[in-house]
Amino acid sequence: xxxxxxxxxxxxxxxxxxxxxxxQELPAPPGADPLAAFAxxxxxxxxxxxxxxxRGLALVGIGAALQWRPASQRGRFSEAARxxxxxxxxxxxxxxxxxxxxxxxxxLLCGGFAFDSQPGGExxxxxxxxxxxxxxxxxxxxxxxxxxxxxxxxxxxxxxxxSQRAVxxxxxxxxxxxxxxxxxxxGPSAGADDGYVATIDAALGQIRAGVLGxxxxxxxxxxxxxxxxxxxxxxxxxxxxxxxxxxxTSYAVSCGGPTxxxxxxxxxxxxxxxxxEADALAGSCPRDDDPTRDAALAGAMLASRKExxxxxxxxxxxREGMTGAGVMxxxxxxxxxxxxxPGIQHLCTPVRxxxxxxPGAILELAGALHPTPAVAGQPVAAALDxxxxxxxxxxxxxxxxxxxxxxxxxxxxxxxxxxxxLDPETNEISLFAGSxxxxxxxxxxxxxxxxxxxxxxxxxxxxxxxxxxREQ
Numbered sequence: 001x002x003x004x005x006x007x008x009x010x011x012x013x014x015x016x017x018x019x020x021x022x023x024q025e026l027p028a029p030p031g032a033d034p035l036a037a038f039a040x041x042x043x044x045x046x047x048x049x050x051x052x053x054x055r056g057l058a059l060v061g062i063g064a065a066l067q068w069r070p071a072s073q074r075g076r077f078s079e080a081a082r083x084x085x086x087x088x089x090x091x092x093x094x095x096x097x098x099x100x101x102x103x104x105x106x107x108l109l110c111g112g113f114a115f116d117s118q119p120g121g122e123x124x125x126x127x128x129x130x131x132x133x134x135x136x137x138x139x140x141x142x143x144x145x146x147x148x149x150x151x152x153x154x155x156x157x158x159x160x161x162x163s164q165r166a167v168x169x170x171x172x173x174x175x176x177x178x179x180x181x182x183x184x185x186x187g188p189s190a191g192a193d194d195g196y197v198a199t200i201d202a203a204l205g206q207i208r209a210g211v212l213g214x215x216x217x218x219x220x221x222x223x224x225x226x227x228x229x230x231x232x233x234x235x236x237x238x239x240x241x242x243x244x245x246x247x248x249t250s251y252a253v254s255c256g257g258p259t260x261x262x263x264x265x266x267x268x269x270x271x272x273x274x275x276x277e278a279d280a281l282a283g284s285c286p287r288d289d290d291p292t293r294d295a296a297l298a299g300a301m302l303a304s305r306k307e308x309x310x311x312x313x314x315x316x317x318x319r320e321g322m323t324g325a326g327v328m329x330x331x332x333x334x335x336x337x338x339x340x341x342p343g344i345q346h347l348c349t350p351v352r353x354x355x356x357x358x359p360g361a362i363l364e365l366a367g368a369l370h371p372t373p374a375v376a377g378q379p380v381a382a383a384l385d386x387x388x389x390x391x392x393x394x395x396x397x398x399x400x401x402x403x404x405x406x407x408x409x410x411x412x413x414x415x416x417x418x419x420x421x422l423d424p425e426t427n428e429i430s431l432f433a434g435s436x437x438x439x440x441x442x443x444x445x446x447x448x449x450x451x452x453x454x455x456x457x458x459x460x461x462x463x464x465x466x467x468x469x470r471e472q
Contacts, residue, residue, distance in 0.1 A: 019090040021065055021136070022159050023107055026150040026166065032173035033148070034060035034141045038252070039235040040173035043424065046135055047254040048110040049238060050404060053246035056145040059404065061110045061137030062169070065153040065162075068109075073131035074117045077367025080134055081360035084109055087136070088359035088407040104142055104406055107153060109134045112253055112260075112402035112416065115371065115395040116384065125421060125430060126396035128255035139166045181236040183461040185429075187223025196450065199390050200443040206386060207439050214313060215377035215386050218434040219450045220393050223458070224427050231424045234259045240460035244342055249414050251402055260397055262419030263456060265341055268401050269369055270412040271362045276327045276355035280314040281339065282374040282436060283307035283347035286452060298338040298345055306440040311336055311347040313373040317380075318351045325368040329353035343459065344452055357409040366401050366413050375399040375415055375434065396421070398432040418456035431457055 032040070038049050041062040048061040068083045070076035087109070113132040139162075140151045150170065154162035199217045206212045225233050234252060238261060241250040245263040252261040267279040285301040288294040301307050315332075323329060329351065336347040355365070376399075377383025387395075397416050405411030420429045433453035435446040 017090070018066055018087045018136075020155045021091060021153055022156045023091075024152045024159055024163055026152065026163065026170075031148075032141075032170040034058040034143055035235055035238060036173040036176065037062065037139070037141055037170060038238070039232070040169050040176060043231045044256045045254075046137075046256060047252070047259075048135065048137065048404075049250075049252040050110070051238065051242045051250040053242050053250075056143075057104075058141075058143040059104060059108065059110070060141040061108070061135060061139070063138030064135045065138045065155075066136040068111075068134045069130055070132045073114065076113055076117070076132040077363050077370075080113075080132060081363040081367075083134065084360035084363060084405060084407070085358070091407060104404060104410070105144070105149070106406050106408075107136060107151060108140060108142075108404045108406050108411075109136055110253075110404045111135055112397055112413075113366075113370075113400045114397055115375070115400040116388070118384075118388065125258065125423070126394065128257045129253075129260070129397055133255065138162055139169065181232050182227060183233060183236060183240070184226045185223045185458055185461050186226050187221070196447055197443045200437055200441065200446050202390060203386065203437040204439070204441065204443075206382075207437070212382055212386060213378045214310060214373055214436055214438045215383045216373075216375055216434045216436050217387060218391055218395060218398065218432060219454065220398075220430055220432055221454055222428055222430045225422075225429060225461075226427075231259075233427070234261060234422055234424070237261060237420075237422070237457065237460065241457070244460050245418075245456075248341065248418070251414070251416070253397070253402060257425075258421050258423045260402070260416060260419060260421050261457075262416060264402075264414045264417040264419070265339065265346065266374070266415040266417055268372070268403075268413045268415050269362060269365050271355055271357050271365065272410045274354055274357050275352060276322065276357075276362075276365060277350060277352035278318050278322065278369060280311060280318055280336070280349040280351060280372075280374070281346050282314040283311040283336070284344055284435075284449060287340065287343055287345060294340075294345075298340070301345065301347060302336070302338065306438055307347060308336075309438055310373075310436045311349070313378045315349050315351065317373050317378070318369060321369040322351060322353060322365070325355075325365045327353040327355045327365070343455065359407055359409050360405070361409050362405050362411040362413065370401055371399065372415075374436070375417070377436070395432070399434065418453060420457045429457070 050059040111134040152163045203215045241263040248263040250263045266281045336349045339348040401413040402416045403413030420431045422429045433450045435449040
């Protein structure tokens with residue numbers, strides 16, 4: 001099946017066109033929470049989870065009533081926008097199930113995109129993810145401020161069967177007693193130099209030559225979870241990430257094999273009821289347990305020429321990208337504020353304005369903004385060229401947009417940061433982090449920054465942070 005330029009291939013069961021789908025809300029859903037349903041789903045199913053504790057929101061999508069993958073890696077955002085627009089057109093009655101507002105409430109398309117518009121590096125670990133994916137889940141759970149809804153999507157002649165399957169899954173999830181899952185890491189230290197300093201030196205050479213103003217090289221460290229079945233560990237990690245980082249977005253995307261998961265502080269773009277917003281989150285410093293020293297670190301970051309240059313570049317990128325995409329920007333603060341998170345704090349400036357919300361428009365806007373200088377560098381094209389030449393392992397979806405959109409054009413996409421890719425067959429988890437290199441950067445300090453960011457996931461395990469992980 002083809003919808004405009006986007007390819008939505010039939011699976012082995014021969015899934016139908018969007019216009020043949022119907023949606024049903026389970027009238028009295030069993031009392032399974034979204035994470036329990038995620039855990040109860042078949043390990044090889046397509047799954048999506050999105051948890052924002054501070055907002056009281058959790059989403060889970062299981063299975064695929066409809067799935068889209070791009071025909072072109074370079075044109076993935078435009079193809080995705082056209083796909084959503086056509087699905088909305090073909091399902092006007094289904095789209096009407098959603099309620100207007102900033103919170104998701106109707107059928108949703110969930111998924112994400114690769115970081116780069118060009119494939120590169122070693123990509124085998126990202127098998128199944130591809131350049132991008134959007135899924136209309138067969139079973140969608142939405143928990144908002146204590147209210148829980150379950151929606152089933154399927155062809156009209158299979159809707160009763162799909163609903164019965166969903167009820168059985170939710171009953172199993174509600175009846176299962178969660179078992180404590182130990183999470184112990186074995187692997188190398190995140191503080192050790194694995195060639196990253198040499199990459200920073202190369203970046204500084206390009207900056208001094210005037211080729212780059214900033215670049216954000218990434219590091220990957222692979223460790224192993226000892227004794228924990230990989231699929232059970234995914235759910236345990238999600239629970240712990242949401243508890244430790246309540247102001248962040250904890251997420252998981254599984255394409256039937258490895259699962260990408262993390263707790264990201266960075267919003268790429270959000271649209272709701274004619275408003276578009278993004279966060280410029282760049283410039284960072286560590287935290288300190290002593291409030292006085294912690295405040296001093298934040299003050300030094302605010303006063304740092306290096307950190308402010310990094311931050312201002314992202315603000316300007318968002319301003320240009322949003323304006324170019326048709327957003328009528330509101331005035332934004334001339335000075336950033338400090339956003340404090342566990343283990344790290346950042347400079348943050350919210351950028352928002354009026355936007356003609358329409359089905360798929362958020363994906364066009366995401367394409368106009370991604371990648372930002374916060375995850376790539378500046379100029380963006382030159383930074384991407386440097387990263388393609390100096391990052392031997394492909395980024396896959398690391399630092400790419402992950403999120404959801406409804407069929408009316410409301411949605412939210414965050415950057416897949418503070419993340420790991422967990423392979424349930426080997427119990428290996430590849431952790432990802434990057435740091436912004438500018439002219440004033442000190443290689444040793446940048447190495448320490450990545451070590452701190454790499455610890456976002458290990459910090460919720462049962463042993464010491466990654467810098468103190470036991471060697472295999």
